[in-house]
Amino acid sequence: MKKILVSTILILLSAGTAFCDTAAPAPSDTPAAAVAAPAPKVDTGDTSWVLISAALVMLMTPGLAFFYGGLVRRKNMLSVLMQCLMILCLISLQWVLFGYSLSFGPDHRSLIGGLDWSFLKNVGLAPNADYAPTIPHQLFMMFQMMFAVITPALILGAFAERMKFSAFCVFMLLWATVVYDPVAHWVWGVGGFIRNWGALDFAGGTVVHINAGMTALAAAIVLGRRQGYPNGISPPHNLPFAVLGAALLWFGWFGFNAGSALGAGGLAVSAFTATHIAAATAGIAWATLDWLKHKKPTTLGLITGMVAGLVAITPASGFVTPMGAIWIGIGAGVIPWFAVTHFKNLLGYDDTLDAFGVHGVGGIWGAIATGIFATKTVNPAGADGLLYGNPALLWIQVKAVIITVVYSFVVGIVLLKAVDIVMKLRVTEHEERVGLDLTQHREAAYTIID
Amino acid sequence: MKYIIAVIQPDRLDEVLKRLTEKEIHLVTVSNVVGRGRQKGIAEVYRGHKEQGSLLRKVQIEIAVNEAFVEPAIKAIIDGARTGQIGDGKIFVLDLPECIRIRTGEKGNEAIG
Numbered sequence: 001m002k003k004i005l006v007s008t009i010l011i012l013l014s015a016g017t018a019f020c021d022t023a024a025p026a027p028s029d030t031p032a033a034a035v036a037a038p039a040p041k042v043d044t045g046d047t048s049w050v051l052i053s054a055a056l057v058m059l060m061t062p063g064l065a066f067f068y069g070g071l072v073r074r075k076n077m078l079s080v081l082m083q084c085l086m087i088l089c090l091i092s093l094q095w096v097l098f099g100y101s102l103s104f105g106p107d108h109r110s111l112i113g114g115l116d117w118s119f120l121k122n123v124g125l126a127p128n129a130d131y132a133p134t135i136p137h138q139l140f141m142m143f144q145m146m147f148a149v150i151t152p153a154l155i156l157g158a159f160a161e162r163m164k165f166s167a168f169c170v171f172m173l174l175w176a177t178v179v180y181d182p183v184a185h186w187v188w189g190v191g192g193f194i195r196n197w198g199a200l201d202f203a204g205g206t207v208v209h210i211n212a213g214m215t216a217l218a219a220a221i222v223l224g225r226r227q228g229y230p231n232g233i234s235p236p237h238n239l240p241f242a243v244l245g246a247a248l249l250w251f252g253w254f255g256f257n258a259g260s261a262l263g264a265g266g267l268a269v270s271a272f273t274a275t276h277i278a279a280a281t282a283g284i285a286w287a288t289l290d291w292l293k294h295k296k297p298t299t300l301g302l303i304t305g306m307v308a309g310l311v312a313i314t315p316a317s318g319f320v321t322p323m324g325a326i327w328i329g330i331g332a333g334v335i336p337w338f339a340v341t342h343f344k345n346l347l348g349y350d351d352t353l354d355a356f357g358v359h360g361v362g363g364i365w366g367a368i369a370t371g372i373f374a375t376k377t378v379n380p381a382g383a384d385g386l387l388y389g390n391p392a393l394l395w396i397q398v399k400a401v402i403i404t405v406v407y408s409f410v411v412g413i414v415l416l417k418a419v420d421i422v423m424k425l426r427v428t429e430h431e432e433r434v435g436l437d438l439t440q441h442r443e444a445a446y447t448i449i450d
Numbered sequence: 451m452k453y454i455i456a457v458i459q460p461d462r463l464d465e466v467l468k469r470l471t472e473k474e475i476h477l478v479t480v481s482n483v484v485g486r487g488r489q490k491g492i493a494e495v496y497r498g499h500k501e502q503g504s505l506l507r508k509v510q511i512e513i514a515v516n517e518a519f520v521e522p523a524i525k526a527i528i529d530g531a532r533t534g535q536i537g538d539g540k541i542f543v544l545d546l547p548e549c550i551r552i553r554t555g556e557k558g559n560e561a562i563g
Contacts, residue, residue, distance in 0.1 A: 075460075232464060433461035448484050448507065 040127035043134035046263040050135050050143055053259025057146035060252035061088050061153050067245025067307070068157050068353050071236040071300075075435025076161045077445035083160075083168060087153045090169065091176050095145045096120050102181035104131065104144065107191025112182050130190045132262040143259060144184075151180055151208045157353030158216035159223045159425075162432055165440040167425045174415050175215065179408055183211050187400070199400040200374055200382055200393070202271065203260035205315025205367040206404045213360020214405050215412030216351060222416040223426055225350035227433065239299055246303035250279055253310045257317040270378055271317040275310065278317075278329035282309025285333020293341070308336040308358050312366035316373060319382040324373035331369060336361045364401055371397030451546040451562060452520050456511045457485065458531040458539040463509050466530030470513075473522040477563075479512040487537065508539065514549055516559050 065084035069077050091099070098118040105113030117123050120141070128137040152172045156163075186192040187199065187207050194206070201207060226233065236242060257275040261268035286305025287297040312332035313325055320328065340357035351357060371394035374385035384390040419425055426432075431439035438444060458466060463480065470478065484505040515523050524541060532538055551561040 228464060430461065433464070435461075444507075448482050449505070 040129045040133040042125075042127055042136060043263070046132075046134040046265075047136065047139060049264035049268060050132070050139055050259055050262055053255035054139070054143040054146055056252045056255025057143070057150065057259065058088075058252075060146070060249055060256065061085070061150050063245050063248025063252055064150065064153055065245065066241045067249060067303075068160060068242075070238040070241030070243070070245060071353050072160050073234050073435070074237040074446060075437055075444075077237065077437060078443055079165070079436035079440055080156070080160055082165070082441055083156050084153045086169065087156075087172055088149050090173060091149045091152060092145055094173060094176055095141075095148050099148055099176060099181050100141050100144065102177070103148070103184040104141075104189050107185070107189060110191050110193035110196065111185070113185050113189055134263055140262070143262075147204055147208055147256075148176060148180055148184070151204075151212045152176055154209070154212035154355055154359050155216045155219060157355030158220040158351045160352040161436065162223055162226050162426055163436075164423070164425060164427050165436070167419050167423050170423065171415060171419045171425070174419070175412070178415060179215065179411050180207075180211065183207050183404060183407065186403075194400050194403065197396050197399065198383060198393070199396045200319055200370050201315045201367065201400070202318035202370075203257045203314045205312075205363050205370065206400050209311045209314060209359045209363030210367060210401060210404045211363075211408045213356045213358075213363050214408035216355035217349070217360060218409050218412035219416060220349045220351040220356065222413060222420070225348075226352065227429060229350045230345075236300065243299060243303055246306055249307060250310060253279070253314075257314060261318060267318055267379055273322050274317045274320055274325035275313050277322050277325040278313035278332065279306045279309040281326050281329025282306060282312065282332040285309075285330050286337050289334065289337050304340070304354070304358060305333045305337070308332045308362040311336075311359055311362035312369065314363070315366045316370040319370060319374035319379050319385075321373075321375065321378055324375070327373060328366065328369045331365050332362050335365045364405070367397050367401045368394070371395070451549060451559065452515055452517070453544040453546040454511075454513045454515060454520070454523055454527075455542040455544070456513075456527045456531070456539065457483065457508050458511065458527070459533070459537060460507055460509045462531040462533070462538075463511075466511065466527055469526035469530040470523065473519070473526050475513060475515065475519060475523050475526065477513065481510050481512075483508050483510045487540070506537070514546055514562050516562055 061084055065081045068084070069080040072080055096119070098115060100120070100123065101115050101117035102113050105115065105117040108114050120138070123137050123141050125136040125138055127133050127135060128140060131137070132140045152175055155175070156168070184207050186194040187201050188195060199206075253275055254272055258268040258272035261271055283302050283306040286308065287302040290301035291297040309329045309332040312328050313320075316324070316328055336354075336358050339361040340354045344351060344354070344357060370385065372386045374382055374393060375388045376382055376384050383393050386394045416425060427436065427439060456466075460482075467478070470476075484507055486505055511527070513523055520543065524543070527541055548557065549561045550557050554561075
C-alpha cells in the first residue's frame with residue numbers, strides 16, 4: 001500500500017510539473033476580460049443561496065450512499081457507504097490541490113485549465129466575473145467541488161460488490177484527474193471547446209451524468225459479472241434505506257440544479273420548478289411501466305424513476321418551461337426503463353445498481369432533450385431549441401453528447417485496465433463470497449444477536 | 451428418517467445448495483447463526499471474523515430426509531462446504547421419529563419429500 005501511495009504521489013507530482021511548464025509562458029487573460037464589465041460585487045442573497053446549495057449537493061453523496069447501499073446485499077453494505085464517503089474526502093482534497101484549477105483555471109488550447117489556481121492560489125473571496133460575478137470566487141469553487149465529488153461516486157454503482165478498495169481509491173483519483181476535470185473544463189470552463197460551440201449544460205448532464213454513466217458501463221464490462229449473476233443474486237437487502245437515499249437525492253438536487261443559477265433570482269426558481277416536476281413525472285412514468293409489465297408498481301421502480309427524472313432534467317433545468325420539464329420527465333421514465341429492463345439483459349453486462357442505465361442513458365436523453373425544449377423565454381442567456389425554431393442547438397447538443405460518451409468510455413476502459421495490470425481491480429472469488437465489508441474493512445454492518 | 455443439521459461457513463452456502471440440488475434434495479431450512487467451535491471463537495484464521503465477544507458468524511442448514519438420502523446429503527454438504535481450513539463446520543445426524551405435512555395430514559416418509 002505504501003508503495004502505491006508513493007508512486008501515485010510521484011505520478012501526480014510529475015504530471016503537475018508538466019502542466020506548470022506549459023502554463024508558465026501563457027499570461028492569464030481574465031483581468032483584461034473583466035475590464036469592460038462593471039466591477040463585480042458580492043451579493044448577500046446570492047451568496048446565501050449558493051452556500052446553502054453547496055451544502056445541499058454535499059448531502060447528495062451520503063444520500064447516494066444509502067440509495068446504493070440499500071440495494072446491495074447485507075455483506076456489502078458498509079463497502080458502499082465507505083466508498084462514497086471516501087470519495088467525499090479524497091476528491092475534496094484533489095479539488096483544492098489541483099482539480100479545480102484543471103477544470104476552471106485559465107484555459108490552455110480549449111482543452112484544460114492551467115495550474116495557476118492550484119492550491120487555491122488566486123481563488124479568494126472576491127468574485128470571479130467569468131463564472132459568478134455576485135458571489136465569492138471561493139464559494140463557486142466549493143459549489144463545484146460537490147459536483148466533482150458526487151460524479152465519481154455515481155460510477156461505483158456499476159462495480160459494487162466486487163472491487164478491491166485499494167484499487168478503487170487509485171482509480172477514482174485518476175478518473176477525477178484525467179476524465180472529470182478535463183470534461184468539466186470543456187463544457188463549463190471559460191475557453192472550453194464544447195462551451196465555445198454554444199452547447200447547453202445547466203447543471204451537469206454531460207459533465208456529471210453522461211460522464212459517470214459511460215465510465216460505469218466501461219467498469220461493468222472490464223470487471224465482469226458478479227459470481228452468480230444474474231439468477232443467484234439475492235434481492236436488495238434494505239429497500240427503506242434506498243428510499244431514504246432517493247429522497248435525500250431529490251432534496252439535494254434542488255441545490256444541484258437551482259443552485260447552478262449561481263444566484264437567488266428568477267432563474268433559480270425556474271430551475272427549482274423544472275427539477276421537481278421532472279422528478280415527479282418520471283417517477284410516475286417508471287411506476288406505470290412496471291405496473292403494466294409486471295402487474296405491480298414497485299417501490300424500487302418508483303424511486304429509480306424519480307432519480308432518472310432528476311438526472312434528465314439536470315442539463316435542461318435552467319432552460320426549459322415547467323411543461324418542457326414534464327416531457328423530459330416522461331422520456332426519463334420510459335427510456336432508462338427500457339435500458340435497465342431490456343437492454344441490460346440483452347447484452348448481459350452486470351451493471352450492479354444501474355449506474356449506466358439511469359445516469360448514462362438518462363443523461364444522454366436529458367442533454368438531447370435540452371436541444372429540443374430549451375427556450376430563451378426562460379433564460380435569455382441560453383438558446384432556443386428545436387421546438388422554438390432552432391434545430392442547430394439540437395445538433396450541438398448531440399455533438400457534445402458524442403464527445404463525452406466516447407471520451408469517458410474509452411479513457412474509462414484505459415484507466416481501469418491500467419489499474420488492473422498494476423494492482424488487480426477485483427477481489428478474489430473467496431473475498432467476493434464472504435463480502436467486501438469483512439474482507440476489505442474488517443467490519444460488519446449488522447449483528448445477528450443483540 | 452433422519453434430521454441433518456449442518457453448521458457451515460456463510461460463504462459456502464451457495465455451493466452447498468447447488469450440490470444438494472444436484473442430488474435432488476430441495477427441501478432445506480437455512481438460518482444465520484453465531485457460535486463457537488474448537489478454536490473457541492478466537493479469530494486467528496483470516497476468515498474468522500471476531501465479533502460479539504467470542505462468537506463467529508455461521509450458517510445453519512437443516513434437512514429432513516428418508517434413509518436413502520442420508521449419505522447423498524452428507525456427501526453434498528461436505529463437497530460444498532469443505533475448504534480444509536479451521537472453521538469449515540460440522541454435520542449432526544439425528545434420528546427423526548415423526549414428520550407431518552400440515553396441509554394434508556400425511557405422516558412419515560411421504561410427508562418428508
